[in-house]
Amino acid sequence: MKKISLQWRITLMTALLIGVTCIAMNLLLCSSGIYYMDTIADTLQGGDRILLDEEDTVSFDPQLAAPDGELTILIDGAQGRFRTTNWYITAVVTALSGILAYFVSGHALKPLRNFASQTEKVQLNNLADIRINENVLPEFRQLGHSLNQMLERLNNAFSAQKQFTGNAAHELRTPLALMQAQLELFCAEHPDMPPETADFLSLLQEQTERLSQMTKTLLEMSNLQQVERNESIQLAPMVEEIFTDLTPLAEKSGITLELAGDGVMTGSDALIYRMIFNLTENAIKYNRPDGSVQVCITQEPEKLLILVSDTGRGIPEEYQQSIFQPFFRVDKSRSRTFGGAGLGLALVWEIAALHGGSVRVAESSDSGTTIAAELPRSGNHAAAPKNETL
Incomplete structure (x- = not known):
């Protein structure tokens, strides 16, 4: 029943x-x-x-x-x-x-279905811009008012969290840069130091660089909303540029890079570049030696489908929904080896959501993994209008 x-x-x-x-x-x-x-x-x-x-x-x-x-x-x-x-x-x-x-x-019951469809349009990236229509039946008016208040509280909480993350990353960036500069200067001034000291300083430089990259990514994630998303982007040349930047990393393990298809969309050139770069870099890092990475772009009337496939060991099914969470890593030991902090795919998810799209694990097995990113072609989905009432 x-x-x-x-x-x-x-x-x-x-x-x-x-x-x-x-x-x-x-x-x-x-x-x-x-x-x-x-x-x-x-x-x-x-x-x-x-x-x-x-x-x-x-x-x-x-x-x-x-x-x-x-x-x-x-x-x-x-x-x-x-x-x-x-x-x-x-x-x-x-x-x-x-x-x-x-x-x-x-x-x-039609007002109830309309009310449900309104709540389904609420997403993490539009909490500040969307409101449930309160001009409905008396039975739903109080519920709509309560939901709007809840959305406002959630938006304030997420805004405070992002502001704290941005402020912390901003404050950490300067002392970390100073530490890096001092370590490099010390190593340059003492070339004849004992091997134990050299190894210790090398470890400090490596971890300082890792912290610097983490604070840079956190700062980028906190400032995504301010980035303009109205540029016309040709994806094939962008992917070719990404392949050029990642060729040294791919050659270390004998990974071949392949591109298929093309498409045009409206958004932020820098953010879309970073999204595809992170997906391709991950596919190279967690691939098998002498494997391959393929980026396939399919243009549809209303959206673009970007598939990044590798020949790695795959992602366990229980982790496929969690890999886009900040600081989550399936294999922590391998992530430390590659210098990862667990923020690359989280940034990918944020960028896709900011453009009105989504990212997911389309397929994963022992023979490889395919991650799919769906993005609207039109810039109308890039940002929701302020004070939108459903």
Whole structure:
């Protein structure tokens, strides 16, 4: 019963109620009709006249009357037809009432479906710009008001979180840059240091560089909303440029890079470049030696589909929804080896969402992984209008 929709519940309850009412009326009408038929039959068999009212009478000629047996058969036949007709009428009225109740309840529940469709349009990237329409039925007005207040609180919380992340990254950038400069200067001034000291300083430089990259990515993620997204982007030349930048990394493991297809979209050239760069870089880093990475671009009337495929070991199914979360890493040891901080795919997800698109693991097995990014071609999806009311 829990899986039945509210419309069907109302329909079934209404049909059941009408059916019980019709059955009760049918039983009462049958009892009343049969009683009066028996009364008429007794009158016809026992008397020579029937009183119609206080003044008029109808004469009855006993010689024209049917014998008692035939009259009883006629009365019984009439009673049977009367019952059958009543049950047919009950069934038809119940069925028609159920059909009518279904359409009437569907019309009555239309505001609820509209309300549900409004809430489905609420996304993480449009909390500040979207509001649920409160000019609805009284039953949903308070709910809509409560949802709008909840969205406002969530937006404030996410804004505070992003502001804190941006401020922290900004404050960390300067001391980290100073540490890097001092370490490089110290290493340059002391070329004859002991091997233990050299290894220690090399480790410090490596970790300082890793922290610098992390703060840079955090700062970029906190400032994504301010980036203009109205540039016309030709994707094939952009991917070729990405391949050129990543060729040294790919050659270390003998990875071949392949491009198929092309497309044009409206958005931020720098952000889309970073999104495809991160996906391709990950595909190279977590690939098998002498493997391949293919970027396939398919242009559709309303959207672009970008598929980045590798020949790596795949992503376990239980992690496929989590890899786009900040700081999440499937294999932490391998991520540290490659210098990853778990922010590359999180930034990919943010960029795709900011352009009104999405990113997901399309396929993953022992023979490789394919990550799909869907982006609208039009810039109309790049940013939601302010104070939009659904």
